Amino acid sequence: xRELFLVMKNTVxxxxxxxGNIILLISGIIIPLFFLLFTYGGSGQLRIGVVNRxxxxxxxxxxxxxxxxxxxxxxxxxxxxxxxxxSKGEVDSAIVIPQRFEEEILKGNPKDVEIVSIKGEETxxxxxxxxxxxxxxxxxxxxxxxxxxENFYKMYDLYKNSPFSLKTYIVEDIxxxxxxxxxxxxxxxxxxxxxxxxxxxxxxxxxxxxxxYRIFAxxxxxxxxxxxxxxxxxxxxxxxxxxxxxxxxxxxxLRLTKATFDVFLILxxxxxxxxxxxxxxxxxxxxxSYSNTLSTLIITPTCMLGGAFWPLYLMPEALxxxxxxxxxxxxxxxxxxxxMGGSLSDVYMNIIILLAFALTFILLxxxxxxxxxxxxxxx
Amino acid sequence: xxxxxxxxxxxxxxxxxxxxxxxxxxxEGEIYGLLGxxxxxxxxxxxxxxxxxxxxxxxxxxFDKDIRKDAEFIKxxxxxxPQDVAIYGDLTAYENVKFFASLYGLKGKELKExxxxxxxxxxxxxxxxxxxxxxxxxxxxxxxxxxxxxxxxKLIIMDEPTVGIDPQSRNHILESxxxxxxxxxxxxxxSHYMEEVEAICTRISIMxxxxxxxxxxxxxxxxxxxxxxxxxxxxxxxxxIKEEELKGIKGVKAVEIRDSTIKITSLKDVSNFDDIIHYFxxxxxxxxxxxxxxxxxxxxFLTLTGRxxxx
Numbered sequence: 160x161r162e163l164f165l166v167m168k169n170t171v172x173x174x175x176x177x178x179g180n181i182i183l184l185i186s187g188i189i190i191p192l193f194f195l196l197f198t199y200g201g202s203g204q205l206r207i208g209v210v211n212r213x214x215x216x217x218x219x220x221x222x223x224x225x226x227x228x229x230x231x232x233x234x235x236x237x238x239x240x241x242x243x244x245x246s247k248g249e250v251d252s253a254i255v256i257p258q259r260f261e262e263e264i265l266k267g268n269p270k271d272v273e274i275v276s277i278k279g280e281e282t283x284x285x286x287x288x289x290x291x292x293x294x295x296x297x298x299x300x301x302x303x304x305x306x307x308x309e310n311f312y313k314m315y316d317l318y319k320n321s322p323f324s325l326k327t328y329i330v331e332d333i334x335x336x337x338x339x340x341x342x343x344x345x346x347x348x349x350x351x352x353x354x355x356x357x358x359x360x361x362x363x364x365x366x367x368x369x370x371x372y373r374i375f376a377x378x379x380x381x382x383x384x385x386x387x388x389x390x391x392x393x394x395x396x397x398x399x400x401x402x403x404x405x406x407x408x409x410x411x412x413l414r415l416t417k418a419t420f421d422v423f424l425i426l427x428x429x430x431x432x433x434x435x436x437x438x439x440x441x442x443x444x445x446x447x448s449y450s451n452t453l454s455t456l457i458i459t460p461t462c463m464l465g466g467a468f469w470p471l472y473l474m475p476e477a478l479x480x481x482x483x484x485x486x487x488x489x490x491x492x493x494x495x496x497x498x499m500g501g502s503l504s505d506v507y508m509n510i511i512i513l514l515a516f517a518l519t520f521i522l523l524x525x526x527x528x529x530x531x532x533x534x535x536x537x538x
Numbered sequence: 539x540x541x542x543x544x545x546x547x548x549x550x551x552x553x554x555x556x557x558x559x560x561x562x563x564x565x566e567g568e569i570y571g572l573l574g575x576x577x578x579x580x581x582x583x584x585x586x587x588x589x590x591x592x593x594x595x596x597x598x599x600x601f602d603k604d605i606r607k608d609a610e611f612i613k614x615x616x617x618x619x620p621q622d623v624a625i626y627g628d629l630t631a632y633e634n635v636k637f638f639a640s641l642y643g644l645k646g647k648e649l650k651e652x653x654x655x656x657x658x659x660x661x662x663x664x665x666x667x668x669x670x671x672x673x674x675x676x677x678x679x680x681x682x683x684x685x686x687x688x689x690x691x692k693l694i695i696m697d698e699p700t701v702g703i704d705p706q707s708r709n710h711i712l713e714s715x716x717x718x719x720x721x722x723x724x725x726x727x728x729s730h731y732m733e734e735v736e737a738i739c740t741r742i743s744i745m746x747x748x749x750x751x752x753x754x755x756x757x758x759x760x761x762x763x764x765x766x767x768x769x770x771x772x773x774x775x776x777x778x779i780k781e782e783e784l785k786g787i788k789g790v791k792a793v794e795i796r797d798s799t800i801k802i803t804s805l806k807d808v809s810n811f812d813d814i815i816h817y818f819x820x821x822x823x824x825x826x827x828x829x830x831x832x833x834x835x836x837x838x839f840l841t842l843t844g845r846x847x848x849x
Contacts, residue, residue: 162641169629169637176628369624373685376588376618377641378610 162379166387170361174395183357184395187350188403191343195410207286208236208244208253208275215261220319221293222256231286245275252276252286265311269298288499340407344426344494345467347403348487349458351396351426352433356454358392359437363447389434396430421497425506428513429490435520436486442524466491486516539566539602541693541724542587547596549582549748556582557593558748564726564741569719571739572728573835575845578745580728581621584695587726589613601692614642617691617723621698623678624685627671631662631681634670639688656688660714676707683711687718694718695726700734712738732835744839751842760833761806763841766791769814771800772827779823787813798826 174180207225211218225231234250241253255273263270272290300318304310362385365371374384404423408415440457444450462468464478465487471479482488493509542564549557557579564570572580585591587600589609598605600612625634635653644652657663660680670678679699686694696715700708715738719725729735735742736756744752744759752759773779776795784793784800789808794801804810818825840846 165637165640172633173626173628368627369620369622370626372590372620372622373618373624373638374641375590376613376616376620377638378613378643379641 162383163387163390166374166379166384167391170358170387170391171394173361174358174391180357183350183354184399187347187354187399188406190350191346191403192406192410194346195340195343195407205252205286206232206234206250208234208241208250210236210238210241210253210255212258213256213260217261217264217297217315218256221290224293225289241275254286254290264294264297264301265306265308267298267301267306269294269301292500340411341491341495341498342468343407344403344422345462345487345491348426348429348467348490349462351399351430352436352458352462353454354399355392355396355430355433356437356440356450356458358395359388359434359441360447360450360454362388362441363444363450367447385438389438392434392437393431396434397427400426400430417502418497421503421506422494424503425490425493425497425510425513428510428517429486432486432490432513432517432520435517435524439520439524439527442527461485462487464488486513489513489516540564540599541566541568541601542726543597543599543602544583544587545597545599547583547586547593547598549579549586549591549593555748557586560596560745560748560750562743562750562753564724566724567719567722568740569715569725569727569738571735571742572726572745573730573732573735573742573839574728574745575730579748580745581697582748583745584618584697584726584728588616588618588695614689615692617686617689617694619683619686619694619696619699621701621728623682625670625678625681628669630667630669631657631673631684632666634681635684635688638685642689644689652688652690656684659687659717660684661710674704674707676703676710679703679707679711683714687723690723692723693726694723695728697728698730699727700729700731708734732839736835742835744835744842746839746843752838756835759835759838763838764833765806767804767806768831769802769804769811770827770829770831771802771814771818771825772829773798773800773818773823773825775823776800778821784814784817787817790814 209222209225211222222233226233234244236244236250236253238255241255244250245253253275255275257270257273260270260272272294274286274290276286296318297315300314301311304314362371365374375381400423404419404426405415408419436457437454440450440453444453464474464482465485466474466482467487471482471488471491474482489509489512493506493513496505496509540563542562544560544562547557547560548555560579560583562583572583574580582591586593586598586605589605589612601615603612605612626637629637632653635656636649639649639652639656654663654666657666660683662677662680662684665673665677670681673681683696683699686696699715700711703711712734715725715727727735727739739756741755742753742759743750752762754762776798779795779800781793781795784790784802787810789804789810790802791805792801792803794803802814804814815825815828836846
């Protein structure tokens with residue numbers, strides 16, 4: 160135990176003595192936050208262009224509810240203005256409420272509200288999640304009223320006047336976080352991977368600098384050394400994850416909620432997967448130059464494929480299928496679920512998958528070290 | 539006590555035989571030299587003694603204990619100075635020594651004192667708070683030694699500790715090897731510089747191609763390749779010198795006269811210096827210069843392998 164702490168302490172010391180490590184650590188926090196600030200800084204209100212082809216009670220209510228959230232500023236547009244205003248950035252997104260919107264809801268097959276946006280997924284994702292929830296409620300009311308118009312409106316009035324406000328508030332909080340953070344956490348995930356690799360790679364750096372040789376000439380067990388590297392890696396990863404979540408919460412002026420904690424758990428699970436992957440890369444690499452190349456070749460493309468930089472559905476279907484084999488996908492998917500209002504019970508499968516990835520990577524690494532002979536021959 | 543005993547050890551790396559039936563016995567208190575060209579198997583041999591790599595056949599005992607069974611005890615009592623400088627460039631000299639010493643179980647006051655002593659010993663006390671990245675090659679080599687001795691090992695293994703450094707640092711290191719030995723540590727010293735091995739080692743093994751090709755004290759090794767002693771005498775004029783008379787001196791086997799230099803080869807175990815010098819004095823011939831040629835380890839290696847050490 161004493162040896163474990165000795166080596167951990169030494170690894171932490173080495174980490175903070177090398178400027179490059181600190182720069183990587185800080186940029187892993189700063190760059191995603193800058194991204195967040197530049198993309199969503201300012202008032203925080205999204206300007207939504209609205210074309211209402213329905214002009215019914217429900218569609219008017221829907222538009223009013225958008226305004227009431229304080230998160231949207233509604234701008235009414237003419238049909239032919241949509242593309243122009245959106246492309247000029249005069250509105251962040253535009254929605255088109257289709258004709259017979261109310262009618263179809265009453266019939267029990269609600270029509271989708273069309274969203275026009277060029278700012279990318281972020282704005283429309285939030286908007287879409289908001290509208291989906293609203294329409295879903297209407298759909299459920301319609302189903303409950305079994306197509307009876309009178310019953311529907313009774314229930315609808317009850318719904319409008321019910322003390323739902325608190326819940327909507329939380330949903331909107333989370334919704335805002337979803338808009339703002341998914342992409343920046345995607346970037347963070349990439350940095351986290353480079354950061355964990357960096358620490359696993361200490362093993363190969365020690366091998367290169369021959370201190371590895373000296374360590375194994377001492378009575379220290381190779382296992383103790385490897386475990387200490389893992390723990391230091393985990394501690395630093397948890398530190399980075401906690402720091403970025405606190406900063407994101409602070410910047411977006413949100414409260415630390417259970418959702419934040421859920422995202423923390425997901426990111427920590429991903430952190431463990433990432434440490435497993437880096438350990439495996441190191442176990443399979445004969446030198447630092449080899450491992451550096453290998454890590455770059457693995458981390459960046461898998462972040463792309465796993466949806467860390469852009470939404471998965473923008474990619475061809477074959478690639479989307481491929482992403483099932485990429486841990487990043489499961490982390491981002493889980494984060495999105497939580498941000499859409501889901502809870503841990505909705506993402507436990509994602510977490511299990513992440514930990515299964517971690518276990519596989521670690522076992523492959525151990526297998527490689529074992530089959531390459533004694534740890535000594537690894538020198 | 540035998541500090542190290544290797545019996546018929548074989549070590550292969552793939553198709554390459556790094557150690558081919560190696561036998562070594564090192565007594566307590568020796569400075570034992572392992573001499574041989576690069577790739578001879580010296581580093582492999584000491585890596586096995588340190589328990590760093592396994593071997594394919596044979597037996598290895600260190601401190602009378604089986605390396606395969608008591609590796610932890612053995613490692614605890616060995617200090618290794620690796621061929622390549624093995625220190626953290628970003629930690630201070632003090633932190634380096636402290637970390638490695640603490641891996642051997644030293645702690646508290648004992649640890650602090652040992653670290654300070656080691657740095658003092660290698661002459662780096664005033665650099666204790668500086669990082670080795672700013673050190674010269676020689677200073678790094680000295681720190682490399684400090685890291686190996688803080689836990690006061692019974693056996694110190696030095697693998698080419700003087701490669702690529704200035705003569706001053708080299709002398710400092712050679713002196714410290716002797717001092718460490720006087721302080722009670724047995725030393726294994728590998729080198730391909732035969733002058734160093736000749737200067738400090740009490741016993742020497744010459745290795746080549748994974749085999750020990752000769753073993754013994756320096757005198758024993760040189761007598762293996764020659765049983766004669768050669769003296770070169772330079773005089774002003776060779777007038778009056780008779781080859782036959784010189785050959786008549788006891789022990790003299792051959793006389794060769796070239797220009798003003800006379801080469802006299804005698805049997806090694808006959809002491810005839812007095813007689814030879816007396817011959818010249820009695821003839822009133824002044825001796826300008828006198829040189830006794832003793833075969834060195836280079837000659838031994840050349841004779842045994844047909845190659846030079848640093849080929």
